[in-house]
Amino acid sequence: MARDDPTSSFYDHSAAIYAARDRSLPQRRLDAFLNALPAGASILELGCGGGQDAAYMISQGFNVTPTDGSPEMAKQAEKLIGKPVIVRRFEELEDDQLYDGIWAEASLLHVRRPDLPGIFNRIRKALKDGGLFHASFKAGEAEGYDSFGRYYNYISTDGLNDLLISAGWKDISLNETDGGGYDGKPTRWLRMRARRSIRSAT
Template sequence: MTTIDDGNARFYRDNAAAYAGRARRTPAARLEKFLARLKPGAFVLELGCGGGQDSAYMLARGFDVTPTDGSPELAMEAERLLGRPVEVVRFEELCWRERFDGIWAEACLLHVPRTELPGVLARILVALKAGGVLHASFKAGEMEGRDGFGRYYNYPSRDWLLRRFEETGWTAIDIEETDGGGYDGKPTRWLHVAASKPDN
């Protein structure tokens, strides 16, 4: 299984414009908390940028942002908003080495199959400079499955997710739990992870 399986790829291909253009608030409080850990003008990689709203926010704040998405259709939507190229990169294809000060992965790593998540977290770790920081968010649960749109989710528990980060070498791991929603309109328990790459 790849990190974008047929159900996920089909959904984002067929619904790219609607998904990118939905009435979505940029998670300003979480973004500001993430950006506060970085120096002005720091290099940031956004994974799963969707319609590009979060990258636009960070660019407006003066950060050097590389927006990416695994869906070619969503990448095109983000390009329209941002006025710049958006790379099409799947998580298992990440190959940067010590390039970024921070990585923003809001509501995207939740599509990585459980068996592949440790490998993806390791690749993200390599892409960060020493002391670099990550934000990632997941829909909480106890087992992997699909939503009503056929999209795959890993639905981790807090403890399961913490172990995956610990075993792949992350430090300063903090997991905040909040209640919210998603594209499907259903109440959702979210796990927001802040973690760092060791300084040495």
């Protein structure tokens, strides 16, 4: 995604309003994710938005590295978290086996469909053996844009499952639920969890 594309522009220009919106913390999903990790595990958050999820994970004793592709959104998150937020886009992820878990709630849904396999490979590389990956998407069949001009990949369960299998992920779990979004419209959410495989000792 180019820096000046409509999706990036929305988050840069609406950061303060977006960060201050009335958002329900996804605590059940967060707790399930955290309970599957070692105590004090290292977690990378991709697309931390206003920082609410990162703040919760930090409060539970985890070592969280929050990141966001929008410099303005990162500034908003820093106010809440009280620690620096790395400004980094998904395609700039170069870490190698640093994290026990990667949390990407409602962020990778903006990745262009052709770019998803490469991003999944970068995420897999950044995890330690057996590391856990959580992400959520808006479900659908055809990619498109919302009323704010934001791009969404609108992927299907079968499509996401095929991508994850092709990228070498293990223990894949997928589920769909009804909900809402920032645009106020009914939304079908697709949530996933998967692990990086543990390599056999040689």
